[in-house]
Amino acid sequence: MLKHFSPILSPDLLYALRQMGHGDEIAIVDANFPAYSQGPRVVRLDGVDATRTLDAVLSVMPLDDFTPEACWRMQVVGAPDEDMPIFSEFRSIIARREGPQFTLGSLERYAFYARTAKCFAVVATTERRLYGNIILKMGVVKAP
Amino acid sequence: MLKHFSPILSPDLLYALRQMGHGDEIAIVDANFPAYSQGPRVVRLDGVDATRTLDAVLSVMPLDDFTPEACWRMQVVGAPDEDMPIFSEFRSIIARREGPQFTLGSLERYAFYARTAKCFAVVATTERRLYGNIILKMGVVKAP
Numbered sequence: 642m643l644k645h646f647s648p649i650l651s652p653d654l655l656y657a658l659r660q661m662g663h664g665d666e667i668a669i670v671d672a673n674f675p676a677y678s679q680g681p682r683v684v685r686l687d688g689v690d691a692t693r694t695l696d697a698v699l700s701v702m703p704l705d706d707f708t709p710e711a712c713w714r715m716q717v718v719g720a721p722d723e724d725m726p727i728f729s730e731f732r733s734i735i736a737r738r739e740g741p742q743f744t745l746g747s748l749e750r751y752a753f754y755a756r757t758a759k760c761f762a763v764v765a766t767t768e769r770r771l772y773g774n775i776i777l778k779m780g781v782v783k784a785p
Numbered sequence: 786m787l788k789h790f791s792p793i794l795s796p797d798l799l800y801a802l803r804q805m806g807h808g809d810e811i812a813i814v815d816a817n818f819p820a821y822s823q824g825p826r827v828v829r830l831d832g833v834d835a836t837r838t839l840d841a842v843l844s845v846m847p848l849d850d851f852t853p854e855a856c857w858r859m860q861v862v863g864a865p866d867e868d869m870p871i872f873s874e875f876r877s878i879i880a881r882r883e884g885p886q887f888t889l890g891s892l893e894r895y896a897f898y899a900r901t902a903k904c905f906a907v908v909a910t911t912e913r914r915l916y917g918n919i920i921l922k923m924g925v926v927k928a929p
Contacts, residue, residue: 642926643845652803659796701787782786
């Protein structure tokens with residue numbers, strides 16, 4: 642184990658995150674999501690939910706402040722404005738880790754799939770809450 | 786890039802470190818060291834010296850406090866008690882990162898090679914100072 646790290650940042654997840662650069666995106670998806678059929682590399686986190694994964698990923702990954710939006714949830718099918726409880730949890734983790742300036746965007750279900758297909762990696766959690774999916778765009782780490 | 790990390794913790798180096806467990810060992814070796822002929826996986830850090838590498842590795846890796854020694858340098862050939870300037874630098878980095886209780890052990894040249902052959906990975910730096918080699922044994926991260 643490593644110091645100063647969440648233990649759910651597995652070797653494979655840390656490897657993928659460290660390979661990413663500015664503008665690359667990573668999806669964190671729930672237990673129902675068709676992760677393997679989208680195309681990108683899949684990193685598994687069996688037994689871990691999406692909110693805990695989001696918190697661990699944002700403990701090391703900066704969000705992109707070069708673009709108007711840097712994170713997106715999936716819209717509820719047939720009710721695009723409906724707010725599920727997990728969306729509030731996503732928002733509070735993002736605010737705590739990266740600051741209140743990042744708003745959580747949303748994508749219609751198939752647009753979310755299309756964006757996942759272009760992601761650098763997909764983290765397949767076993768989140769059981771529906772719509773427990775989020776895409777994150779990597780920002781930059783400024784020189785000290 | 787990731788937050789809170791030395792940028793010389795490359796994807797491959799971070800991957801190896803995160804795969805290691807209690808008692809596994811990693812060697813950081815200089816530009817003259819026969820890294821590839823020892824057997825273990827080699828992670829390259831071209832352009833980086835051994836002391837900077839040691840500092841970055843110990844920023845995330847705990848040393849083992851279950852054993853009398855957890856780090857070893859190579860002895861000067863023909864002068865096993867000679868202290869090279871880089872040994873003092875190794876000692877001060879170890880003390881700063883992991884505390885003064887860790888003493889830097891030493892191994893005769895061929896014993897150092899034999900121990901490297903059993904390491905989990907070898908980090909091949911381009912350290913130009915002779916005897917810029919060190920082996921580290923991973924400790925544990927205690928529950929918070």
